[in-house]
């Protein structure tokens with residue numbers, strides 16, 4: 001018997017089970033060594049669960065083994081890997097201590113050591129000998145686990161991001177138990193989180209490798225299955241992760257998503273996984289340092305982060321949507337977008353002047369393409385400086401904005417965080433500098449030569465010609481200055497924008513590091529740089545950004561090294577707050593390129609500077625689904641692609657798909673040819689208009705999905721597996737997606753295809769266009785002419801709709817409709833949230849209404865479920881058309897509130913089994929509609 005096996009058995013025999021109520025020593029039954037072969041298959045470091053020693057160092061055999069790691073000569077990855085936990089990791093060094101009111105517990109650990117009591121093995125140095133492991137219960141389905149140096153104040157190791165956390169004693173309904181797996185002195189510490197209902201082990205550190213060091217934290221966990229989703233921001237070809245030792249960097253970077261496997265704009269350390277029985281759980285690593293995560297075929301995961309503490313939140317679901325909701329309970333729920341933000345939006349970088357931009361608006365309107373928001377990119381600025389207008393080409397922009405807004409259009413402008421270093425003549429810099437709002441060097445000795453002795457600002461280079469300083473949005477005075485600059489700009493220039501689009505906030509810096517190189521220090525050159533440092537040209541963390549050794553925070557308490565990935569988060573928070581102060585009473589929108597967990601409270605996100613390729617069109621679905629899991633549901637990529645010239649067919653298909661992005665905007669880069677849909681009046685414009693009219697028709701449903709996400713959490717756009725978690729085939733579908741539970745979208749993503757391979761889950765589905773029930777379920781092929789995107793409605797749901805129009809100001813004046821696809825019980829239900837679409841805080845102030853719809857036993861009940869404030873004036877538009885799908889017989893009579901309707905009030909088509917009811921329902925009253 002090998003030593004490992006012996007350890008394993010003793011580990012199991014001496015397991016301590018920590019449950020909610022008592023902390024007895026219990027044998028975990030399912031791990032009985034004699035009843036399972038698990039123990040023998042988990043040999044020490046079989047090739048599917050190795051933890052690599054020294055990634056990126058190209059270890060050869062000699063230097064691998066001399067560093068204390070093991071070497072595999074068979075050339076299997078990773079061939080230099082950690083020895084087993086007998087010389088590595090942590091062991092129990094104390095007893096389980098309950099937190100007050102049994103809201104969790106702590107346990108002291110110490111580093112494993114050799115027989116002679118020496119701790120000889122360290123990967124990167126700085127290991128803490130004494131570590132506290134703490135478990136916090138936040139609810140019956142959410143718990144926290146953290147590891148921090150014994151004498152540290154854990155709250156000071158947390159990122160400066162506000163979470164909503166209330167520790168609570170557990171109830172009998174708790175979904176999980178925490179099991180400390182260990183043995184007598186000298187055995188490694190491991191912890192498992194177990195789902196009580198199925199006994200599935202959903203988190204399990206027994207793969208080894210636990211490290212808590214000053215600048216290197218590592219932990220591995222076994223996964224219950226290979227169905228792993230999430231982590232960001234990266235682009236990939238499949239929603240399901242590749243489990244073959246695939247490493248992903250997580251660190252904000254102003255990096256276009258064209259290259260594979262690299263870190264792009266945001267940092268989203270969150271994953272979801274499916275278990276055998278279809279239950280799902282989610283795990284959030286609350287850490288803003290650079291990190292990477294590596295999949296393991298075991299299946300498992302290894303996290304490597306370079307500072308702070310390891311603090312995980314585990315969400316037990318068990319439904320996938322419950323996981324996303326539980327995550328939102330901790331990080332915050334999405335902002336409620338104004339209604340106009342759900343309309344189609346148009347932008348490009350490279351409008352030459354105001355009339356050039358106006359031409360795009362006009363030709364879109366001339367072709368009757370719905371259009372709600374027009375943007376101006378950095379072209380409008382004078383010498384690309386924030387808070388200026390190019391007087392030659394865009395001097396009349398404010399007048400144009402006012403003009404288009406009369407027609408119901410809204411206007412968005414871009415702002416970058418970086419501020420041109422121009423002391424004379426450019427007040428935004430001078431006022432900011434006088435208020436010390438800019439990021440400072442951590443040590444004045446790091447400043448490049450020649451910088452004035454009394455100037456400690458860190459300068460980089462972004463869009464302005466001159467070098468730029470970077471506002472530190474963690475400072476109160478910076479937020480005040482930013483608000484004031486926006487207010488002054490808006491008022492002085494009379495530029496009545498509605499939306500702020502904030503870019504370059506990773507923060508991005510064209511001159512990597514700073515104007516010169518970053519100094520050498522332990523922050524710019526940490527012992528382990530993470531994958532982020534290795535995928536850039538410079539091989540340093542400062543790739544495309546500013547130096548790590550610079551200061552942030554009210555009292556310079558943070559290093560850029562610690563809060564880099566929070567720059568976009570803090571920028572979005574400051575910008576949303578500024579808009580609330582400036583646009584008094586009106587809801588606005590912030591669109592941010594860089595995000596972190598919780599950014600959804602403040603901003604939406606576009607997927608960045610994508611390329612006009614079919615592959616990136618397909619990948620956009622994955623990005624959009626992932627950001628919905630991250631609770632940033634207001635998301636979409638640049639329709640028709642940003643970089644490269646698009647092609648007619650691609651742009652046509654992309655407009656069709658883009659009509660179903662929550663954030664639906666066509667945007668293009670400088671130098672590439674115009675790609676607004678009117679460029680191709682007979683194809684892209686026609687198909688785009690058709691798809692957008694469907695979008696506009698369904699906006700009341702989309703808006704209601706946002707209301708739910710804003711109030712209770714959960715996704716707006718979701719993958720099929722969220723609705724069909726037990727369906728194994730649904731778990732890998734990523735070329736189709738859903739709006740909420742009821743609308744399935746199946747776009748064409750390949751050139752030259754006039755049909756599309758789809759997967760239709762086993763359920764009742766109707767073709768959106770014909771209203772016919774579809775017969776073939778599972779894997780099938782659907783016809784998809786160039787102007788057609790396949791859409792299916794799910795039986796059992798009632799979708800509120802409204803007749804479309806050229807923009808939402810107009811469509812909101814039209815009458816409502818209901819789409820009622822029936823399930824096999826001939827029933828369906830749904831609801832609609834409605835408010836004025838633009839006032840701030842309508843939900844909090846009770847200025848809204850919710851109508852519910854329920855069809856059951858041949859009776860449709862329409863109810864005003866909620867009008868919570870007397871000053872809400874009600875809905876003026878009527879509901880005038882209801883389409884029932886899957887209605888099996890022509891009714892002999894239809895009565896509304898007991899009054900029988902004339903035969904011309906409804907029409908039944910036996911062939912497609914659709915029943916149309918034409919009747920003017922006042923949305924502020926209740927109705928009972930009976931069918932016989």
Ligand SMILES: *[C@@H]1O[C@H](CO)[C@@H](O)[C@H](O)[C@H]1NC(C)=O
Pocket residue numbers: 054057058059060063
């Ligand atoms: C290991 O050896 C290789 C080849 O000699 C060398 O390039 C590399 O830098 C070494 N790595 C370490 C960590 O010593």
Ligand SMILES: *[C@@H]1O[C@H](CO)[C@@H](O)[C@H](O)[C@H]1NC(C)=O
Pocket residue numbers: 092093094095110
């Ligand atoms: C914990 O470890 C420290 C230092 O290694 C040792 O002095 C102490 O006795 C240990 N405590 C327990 C309870 O094992």
Ligand SMILES: *[C@@H]1O[C@H](CO)[C@@H](O)[C@H](O)[C@H]1NC(C)=O
Pocket residue numbers: 153154155156
């Ligand atoms: C830990 O740090 C937090 C935040 O700085 C502070 O509020 C708290 O008082 C500290 N706790 C202790 C025990 O020092």
Ligand SMILES: *[C@@H]1O[C@H](CO)[C@@H](O)[C@H](O)[C@H]1NC(C)=O
Pocket residue numbers: 352353354355356
């Ligand atoms: C605006 O730009 C367009 C395109 O470059 C050009 O043709 C036009 O003359 C310009 N108009 C004005 C008023 O400058």
Ligand SMILES: *[C@@H]1O[C@H](CO)[C@@H](O)[C@H](O)[C@H]1NC(C)=O
Pocket residue numbers: 443444445
């Ligand atoms: C700043 O750098 C200088 C020179 O490298 C060093 O002597 C000094 O200790 C540093 N100061 C701080 C506060 O780290």
Ligand SMILES: *[C@@H]1O[C@H](CO)[C@@H](O)[C@H](O)[C@H]1NC(C)=O
Pocket residue numbers: 770772909910911912
């Ligand atoms: C009834 O439905 C069929 C199948 O969708 C369609 O072809 C036909 O035109 C419809 N009839 C009427 C009167 O609308």
